Amino acid sequence: MLFTIGILVFVAGILFSIFWHxxxxxxxxxxxxxxxxxxxxxxxxxxxxxxxxxxEYGIKWLPFGGYVRMIGMFPPRADGxxxxxxxxxxxxxxxxxxxxxxADVLSEEDEKRTFYRLPVHRxxxxxxxxxxMNLILATILFAVVLVGFGTSALTPTVSAxxxxxxxxxxxxxxxxxxxxxxxxxAAGLQPxxxxxxxxxxxxxxxxxxxxxxxxLPAGPATITITRGGVTQQVTANIVVxxxxxxxxxxxxxxxxxxxxxxxxxxxxxxxxxxxxAVPAQMWDLSVRTGQAMLSIPSKFVGVVKAAFSSEKxxxxxxxxxxxxxxxxxxxxxxxxxPASWRIASMLSMLASxxxxxxxxxxxxxxxxxxxxxxxxxxxxxxxxxxxxRNRPDPGPVDVARALPLAxxxxxxxxxxxxxxxxxxxxxxxxxxx
Numbered sequence: 001m002l003f004t005i006g007i008l009v010f011v012a013g014i015l016f017s018i019f020w021h022x023x024x025x026x027x028x029x030x031x032x033x034x035x036x037x038x039x040x041x042x043x044x045x046x047x048x049x050x051x052x053x054x055x056e057y058g059i060k061w062l063p064f065g066g067y068v069r070m071i072g073m074f075p076p077r078a079d080g081x082x083x084x085x086x087x088x089x090x091x092x093x094x095x096x097x098x099x100x101x102x103a104d105v106l107s108e109e110d111e112k113r114t115f116y117r118l119p120v121h122r123x124x125x126x127x128x129x130x131x132x133m134n135l136i137l138a139t140i141l142f143a144v145v146l147v148g149f150g151t152s153a154l155t156p157t158v159s160a161x162x163x164x165x166x167x168x169x170x171x172x173x174x175x176x177x178x179x180x181x182x183x184x185x186a187a188g189l190q191p192x193x194x195x196x197x198x199x200x201x202x203x204x205x206x207x208x209x210x211x212x213x214x215x216l217p218a219g220p221a222t223i224t225i226t227r228g229g230v231t232q233q234v235t236a237n238i239v240v241x242x243x244x245x246x247x248x249x250x251x252x253x254x255x256x257x258x259x260x261x262x263x264x265x266x267x268x269x270x271x272x273x274x275x276x277a278v279p280a281q282m283w284d285l286s287v288r289t290g291q292a293m294l295s296i297p298s299k300f301v302g303v304v305k306a307a308f309s310s311e312k313x314x315x316x317x318x319x320x321x322x323x324x325x326x327x328x329x330x331x332x333x334x335x336x337x338p339a340s341w342r343i344a345s346m347l348s349m350l351a352s353x354x355x356x357x358x359x360x361x362x363x364x365x366x367x368x369x370x371x372x373x374x375x376x377x378x379x380x381x382x383x384x385x386x387x388x389r390n391r392p393d394p395g396p397v398d399v400a401r402a403l404p405l406a407x408x409x410x411x412x413x414x415x416x417x418x419x420x421x422x423x424x425x426x427x428x429x430x431x432x433x
Contacts, residue, residue, distance in 0.1 A: 006331060021066065029126050038068070127369045128373060134357040146278055147272060158265070163185055189234065197223075198224070220235050
């Protein structure tokens with residue numbers, strides 16, 4: 001039941017993110033007088049729509065995006081016509097798009113309300129409005145998660161005690177017939193105990209405890225703990241064992257080193273952060289998202305191989321909307337975590353999705369918003385250059401000429417989405433591995 005609820009909630013979050021993005025285009029376009037015949041969330045057949053004033057608002061069946069249709073996105077030809085003047089296939093595609101762009105221009109008043117007539121700075125505001133709205137929503141959601149819920153942190157409070165000293169044949173530390181009790185078990189440490197000092201050295205975090213224990217030689221060590229509000233000391237006979245080495249991100253490097261070993265696991269708590277942590281978190285995630293976007297072509301090969309073979313799918317590879325939604329359902333249904341943690345996880349996923357939409361839509365290619373932004377910037381540069389040279393105004397940039405590239409990009413994006421959809425169905429990524 002919770003799995004289904006999680007899916008429905010996450011779908012609602014995705015639809016709202018799309019609506020929020022399109023609102024960023026719609027509001028400034030209307031504010032600047034552009035006529036907007038349609039405001040749609042989704043693609044494909046229309047599920048529901050209502051017309052209010054001159055705009056039809058609706059939801060379509062495929063929640064893979066949305067659009068705000070503004071009249072006059074592409075300017076007429078230089079001679080003022082919109083009819084096809086070429087029999088070539090590419091030329092016809094361009095002219096057909098130009099005609100469709102002008103199809104809603106029914107009067108002289110409509111002609112004054114076309115998008116291409118906007119000044120450059122207003123075009124930029126309209127086209128950047130969508131991505132910026134995603135950035136705003138991502139910032140709000142990250143603030144709610146970091147400040148309201150917090151981030152998971154390891155504490156020096158015992159959550160579990162390893163029964164025996166781990167060995168190569170018994171890496172988990174379970175006690176067998178010849179197992180040696182771990183120092184923590186022999187000293188009588190219990191779940192709920194909080195370590196506050198080792199050999200008189202104050203301990204305030206799990207990392208401090210871990211670093212201190214690793215550096216200890218074999219032999220007795222005085223462990224100061226708080227148990228039930230009472231401070232007491234126990235003696236643990238530290239052993240030196242071969243333990244795995246981890247990198248800064250907590251991933252095993254495959255190497256081992258001789259380290260002091262106590263035998264306790266930390267507790268995990270949610271620690272609330274200050275608002276100052278939000279920009280740092282978003283910058284770090286933006287960098288990692290940018291790196292992930294650059295690696296999508298190579299990662300996508302693995303997705304295709306896994307989808308059409310017995311290979312295991314890379315859990316860190318690309319995932320589509322269906323896959324992300326399924327993960328949202330798993331998060332909601334994970335009874336091993338408190339409800340607050342599950343809510344925070346889902347909000348973090350939606351925040352990350354909106355940050356991705358912000359960055360992805362800024363890519364300088366059509367049909368993405370970034371492609372129109374580049375067109376507007378080029379228009380501004382041309383006009384300023386003509387002004388400096390006392391040349392006539394060259395007029396708006398004919399973005400329609402880039403449509404063949406846009407169609408190619410659209411085909412690639414649709415194909416990738418279809419393959420991800422198939423992979424998410426036949427070989428889904430799961431939190432359970």
